[in-house]
Amino acid sequence: MKVLVTGAAGFIGSHLCERLLAEGHEVTGVDMFLFKEWERFKQYSTEELLQHPNFKLVNGNLLELDLKELLEGIEVVFHQAAIAGVRNSWGNNFRQYVELNILMTQRLLEACKYLPLKKFVYASTSSIYGITDGSTSEDKPAMPISPYGTSKLAGEHLVHIYHLNFGLPATSLRYFTVYGPRQRPDMAFHKFLKAVLQDEPITLFGNGQQTRDFTYVSDAIEANILAMNHPEHGNVFNIGGAERSSVNQVLSVMEAVTSKKIKIDYQPRQPGDPLHTWADISLAREKLGYTPKITLHEGIQNEWEYIKKMYHS
Numbered sequence: 001m002k003v004l005v006t007g008a009a010g011f012i013g014s015h016l017c018e019r020l021l022a023e024g025h026e027v028t029g030v031d032m033f034l035f036k037e038w039e040r041f042k043q044y045s046t047e048e049l050l051q052h053p054n055f056k057l058v059n060g061n062l063l064e065l066d067l068k069e070l071l072e073g074i075e076v077v078f079h080q081a082a083i084a085g086v087r088n089s090w091g092n093n094f095r096q097y098v099e100l101n102i103l104m105t106q107r108l109l110e111a112c113k114y115l116p117l118k119k120f121v122y123a124s125t126s127s128i129y130g131i132t133d134g135s136t137s138e139d140k141p142a143m144p145i146s147p148y149g150t151s152k153l154a155g156e157h158l159v160h161i162y163h164l165n166f167g168l169p170a171t172s173l174r175y176f177t178v179y180g181p182r183q184r185p186d187m188a189f190h191k192f193l194k195a196v197l198q199d200e201p202i203t204l205f206g207n208g209q210q211t212r213d214f215t216y217v218s219d220a221i222e223a224n225i226l227a228m229n230h231p232e233h234g235n236v237f238n239i240g241g242a243e244r245s246s247v248n249q250v251l252s253v254m255e256a257v258t259s260k261k262i263k264i265d266y267q268p269r270q271p272g273d274p275l276h277t278w279a280d281i282s283l284a285r286e287k288l289g290y291t292p293k294i295t296l297h298e299g300i301q302n303e304w305e306y307i308k309k310m311y312h313s
Contacts, residue, residue, distance in 0.1 A: 001118070002026045004074045006062060006108070007081035009033065011182045012123065012175075012220060014045035016078055017055065019221050026054045030070070030081065032061045034100075038185060044310065045182045062104045067111035076228055077112060079105065080123045082152065085186060086272040089148035101151035106158050113166040120159070120170040121227050124236070126213070126277045128153040128174065137280040138174070138236050146272030156236070169233040173223055176240040176279040180217030180299055181306035189300070192251070193307040196258050206269035208248035213279040215241035216294035216302075226288040235287065240279025242292040250296065257301050 003020050007013040008029025020027050029049070033039055049055045058070065062081060071077075083100040105122070112120055127149030128142045144150045162168040183190040195202040223239040245253075251262050269275075284290040 001075040002028070002073050003076045003078065004028050004030065004071065005078045005080060006030045007079075007123075008049075008057060009042035009046045010080060011045075011184055011187075012178060012217060013078075013080040014049065014182055015180075015217050015221050016080065016224055017049050019225060021049070021052050021054055023225075028056045028058065028070070028074070030058045030060065030062060030065070032081075033059060034083070041182065041185060041310070062108055063099065067108065071111055071115060074115070075118045077108070077117060077120045078123070078224060078228075079108060079121065082123065082155075084148065084184070086127060086146040086148045087270050088186075089146055089151070090271070094147045094151075097147055097151040101148075102154045102158070105155040109158055109162045109168065113162055113168055117169055119228050119230075119233075120168055121224055122156065122159045122170060122172040124156045124172045124174045125149065125152045126174055126176040126238070126279065128156065129274075129277070131274055132276060132278065135278045135280040136238070138238055138283055145274065148272070160234070163234045171227045171230065171233065172236045173220075173227060173239045174236065174279075175220055176213040176215050176238065176277055178215045178217055178220045180303050182217070183303065189250075189303055190307065192254060192262075193258070193300075193304055194311060196254060196260050196262055197307055197311055199260075201263035201265040202251075203265045203267055204247065205267050205273065206247070207266070208251065208264075209246055210269075210273070211244060211246045211276045211278070213240040213244045213277050214250070214296055214299070215239060215292065216299040219292040219294055223284065223288065223290050226290055230288055232287065237284040237288060237290070238279040238281050239284060239290070240281045240292065241296075242294055243296045244278055245296055250300070253297050253300050254304075257297065257304050
C-alpha cells in the first residue's frame, strides 16, 4: 500500500516508517524540521530511511504544502506530526500548539475527507485525561490540565467529527509516555541518560514518586500497525506499556543499566504535569490484539545504547 506518515523524521514517526517499509509498503514521509537544534537527531533518524527505494521524504509544513498532490494515491495516513511538550505549551508558545496540533490536523482532515482511504490513524496522548485516580479507560471524561493536552484533544475531536460527518475511516491512539531510541532531546529519558553519560546531575521536577505507564516505542508502533489493519473505524484506544513505574524506580533501573550513580537536582513539580498516569488497555487488547512486550529494563538498555552512540559520535 501507499502510506503517508506525517512527522516522519521524528521519534515515533521514523520507527513507524521503518516498520512499514519492512512490511513492503511504499511510504511518503513529511516533516518540517521545526527546531534547528534537533536537526542532527532527525537526520540520524532518517539516514537509513533515505536509502530505501520505497521511501520519499518531503520537507515542508502541512499548513502550506499542496495536500492534493501529497495525498495522490495514498491509502493510509498516519498523522504523527505535532508539537509536543506539556511545560512549553503555556503563554505565547500556545500559538504554535494551535497552529501545528489543531489547524494542521483540520487541514489534513479536510484534504482526506473524500479520499478512498483504508485508514486514518491519529496520534493522541494520555495528556487529554488530566488528573486521574487509578487505571484509566477510554470512557473517562477528558479533562486536560495543560494547553498541550487541550490542543491534542481538539485534534482528536476533529478526527471524530470527520468520521461522523464524512465517514473518514479513522482511529485515534492515546499514547502513554513513549520512550526508546530516537527520543526527542527534550524528553525525560533522553535528558536523564545524556546527563548520566556526561556525569552531570539530572533535573527532577517533583519528588520522583509520580508514576507513569511507560510504553516502549516498538510497542507503540505495533499498535499503529494493528490499528491500520483493524476493520472497525471511529475507535479510540489507550496504548500503554508492559510496566508502570515511578520515576524513582526508573532511575534505579538506569543506575543498573549504566552502572553509574545518578546525581539528582530536585526542582518543584511543574504546572500541567499529572502525578500519575495508568492506562487501561483492555479495549486495545480485545479489539486490536495489542499486547505490549518490552520491559522497562530492556527498553532503557536499548535507549542507553542509542544515547552513547549519539553523543560519543
